[in-house]
Amino acid sequence: NAGVTQTPKFRVLKTGQSMTLLCAQDMNHEYMYWYRQDPGMGLRLIHYSVGEGTTAKGEVPDGYNVSRLKKQNFLLGLESAAPSQTSVYFCASKGLATSGGELFFGEGSRLTVL
């Protein structure tokens, strides 16, 4: 049981390049989230999904796109990377609950945009 797996774990991009971060969970969770973590800024929500085929904007969605074609996967895309997108990205998932419930995080993906 791997939990939440993020790939890749590290990536260096040049400004303007594109890339996709993959998050996979094997817990049959309904909800999935992408956060970015920057020093002093905490965990900021980029996009999230409440179920297969759905996505919704978080606090800082600009410059990112997401897709949830399969329940177990949540993809985060950067179409044209900018230095401001240098960050550590965390994916998280949680099961269906009346409200709330524990978020299970992946190990994080460190992205550097030059």
Added chain:
Amino acid sequence: GENVEQHPSTLSVQEGDSAVIKCTYSDSASNYFPWYKQELGKRPQLIIDIRSNVGEKKDQRIAVTLNKTAKHFSLHITETQPEDSAVYFCAASFRDDKIIFGKGTRLHILP
């Protein structure tokens, strides 16, 4: 809008003393408030949570209190130990389980 404010950003306490971290949230409809601990280089992990129908919850040396009227909740750590040194995040669940985090508190336990 949906917002969670967390204070202080840094906290230093002597080993054995208590630590208190405070958070406020913007939406009175929020009903779930978790706390996460993140050690250096690791992923955040849940340490305790509270739902809006409860005023206080304890788990050994950790407790969380909730004041719904004031839209305020706090984390209390008693008898602090070196392994409590970490960054702590509060969070609140908003509409559609949109989970927003505070900016974090870096807790230092001094020997």
